[in-house]
Amino acid sequence: MTADTSRPALLGGESIRPLGPPDWPLGDEAVLDALREAYADGSWGRYQGGRVARLEQHLAEMHGVEHVLTCGSGTFAVELALRACKIGAGDEVVMAAYDYGGNFLSVHAVGARPVLVDVDADNWNLAPENLAAAIGSATRAILVSHLHGGLVPMREVVELAARHGISVIEDAAQTPGARIEGKQAGTWGDVGVLSFGGSKLLTAGRGGALMTRNAAAAQRARLHLQRGNHICPLSELQAAVLMPQLNRLAHHNARRLHAAQQLAQLLHGATGMTPFRNRPMQESMPVYYKMGFQYDAEAFGIGRERFVAALRAEGIALDEGFRALHVERSPQRWRGVAPLTEAERAHNGTVVLHHPVLLGDDEALAQVAQAVQKIRLQAPLLR
Numbered sequence: 190m191t192a193d194t195s196r197p198a199l200l201g202g203e204s205i206r207p208l209g210p211p212d213w214p215l216g217d218e219a220v221l222d223a224l225r226e227a228y229a230d231g232s233w234g235r236y237q238g239g240r241v242a243r244l245e246q247h248l249a250e251m252h253g254v255e256h257v258l259t260c261g262s263g264t265f266a267v268e269l270a271l272r273a274c275k276i277g278a279g280d281e282v283v284m285a286a287y288d289y290g291g292n293f294l295s296v297h298a299v300g301a302r303p304v305l306v307d308v309d310a311d312n313w314n315l316a317p318e319n320l321a322a323a324i325g326s327a328t329r330a331i332l333v334s335h336l337h338g339g340l341v342p343m344r345e346v347v348e349l350a351a352r353h354g355i356s357v358i359e360d361a362a363q364t365p366g367a368r369i370e371g372k373q374a375g376t377w378g379d380v381g382v383l384s385f386g387g388s389k390l391l392t393a394g395r396g397g398a399l400m401t402r403n404a405a406a407a408q409r410a411r412l413h414l415q416r417g418n419h420i421c422p423l424s425e426l427q428a429a430v431l432m433p434q435l436n437r438l439a440h441h442n443a444r445r446l447h448a449a450q451q452l453a454q455l456l457h458g459a460t461g462m463t464p465f466r467n468r469p470m471q472e473s474m475p476v477y478y479k480m481g482f483q484y485d486a487e488a489f490g491i492g493r494e495r496f497v498a499a500l501r502a503e504g505i506a507l508d509e510g511f512r513a514l515h516v517e518r519s520p521q522r523w524r525g526v527a528p529l530t531e532a533e534r535a536h537n538g539t540v541v542l543h544h545p546v547l548l549g550d551d552e553a554l555a556q557v558a559q560a561v562q563k564i565r566l567q568a569p570l571l572r
């Protein structure tokens with residue numbers, strides 16, 4: 190690749206991808222067919238047309254769990270999962286200090302209190318070795334998310350939870366179809382969660398699901414959803430468009446993984462922008478909703494905000510990561526146990542690449558690396 194020394198698009202130069210990042214969702218004939226079928230059989234306008242039930246069945250088979258309940262969003266599914274595990278007032282839930290903000294609020298929504306632990310130095314996902322010190326007499330559950338291509342070693346999490354007699358809720362909203370030591374993400378804990386939000390790998394614009402092998406937990410979740418009627422359902426139309434996506438998920442996941450590895454290669458040695466690295470685990474496969482990077486502003490030569498703005502101007506869908514919970518939320522609303530050093534680094538240093546480009550062609554991928562390179566070379570102009 191020849192070095193691009195042209196002017197950054199942010200400063201009025203030519204953009205590397207003038208049309209911007211690839212769209213999501215992708216055009217998909219199978220989705221169109223599913224919509225036509227839902228129209229033809231009238232299920233589009235029914236409370237119950239069989240499609241939601243079939244989707245739940247399909248998800249259950251795919252994950253090897255007995256019970257799948259769909260609902261209106263992944264965020265709501267997390268709250269439901271907490272209720273399914275009987276988490277309530279006065280209870281504590283241990284979670285990573287760097288996590289999806291909605292999860293923190295869901296813990297509060299059921300009346301419980303988050304206990305924040307530090308994250309892994311290499312992938313800024315929950316680090317199991319930090320859990321033990323956080324577990325106290327009020328702890329009832331551990332809430333784990335797999336984020337930005339990171340995988341949390343779930344075996345350690347569930348073993349520790351079992352020793353303490355507490356529940357595990359596994360948020361696989363970003364990782365449908367990922368594998369961790371031979372098991373699917375979302376099936377390690379007592380209850381797992383999926384999202385079908387508009388940016389997610391399986392999308393119906395909105396929607397979520399809860400998965401469990403535990404009949405009593407499923408029943409508690411069902412009772413919460415049923416108040417004379419299903420209070421926060423997935424619709425038949427949403428179920429219709431999800432089904433063909435499920436059939437392609439493994440294939441798309443494999444392509445995205447390959448692209449992420451290729452991109453890591455292309456960026457190799459790019460100081461200041463290191464892809465999240467997972468611990469070596471047997472029979473594991475990460476899934477990329479966002480591809481996470483540890484951004485080092487000092488090494489790169491410009492602040493993160495400026496870097497992200499510069500990449501976006503080049504037509505690359507790069508964003509800052511989440512704001513860490515211990516920074517974002519009042520200290521009265523959580524308990525912390527140890528220094529949250531890595532979570533602090535994650536707060537300041539996470540950048541994420543949105544997934545659609547990972548299904549693009551080689552050129553689209555090369556443009557990402559080219560744009561990073563260009564901004565690195567032009568960093569002095571952007572300071």
Ligand SMILES: *Cc1c(COP(=O)(O)O)cnc(C)c1O
Nearest residue numbers: 262263264289334362384385386
């Ligand atoms: C998107 C997301 C959710 C919530 O899903 P919605 O369906 O958008 O409410 C939960 N957890 C994680 C980690 C997510 O990325």
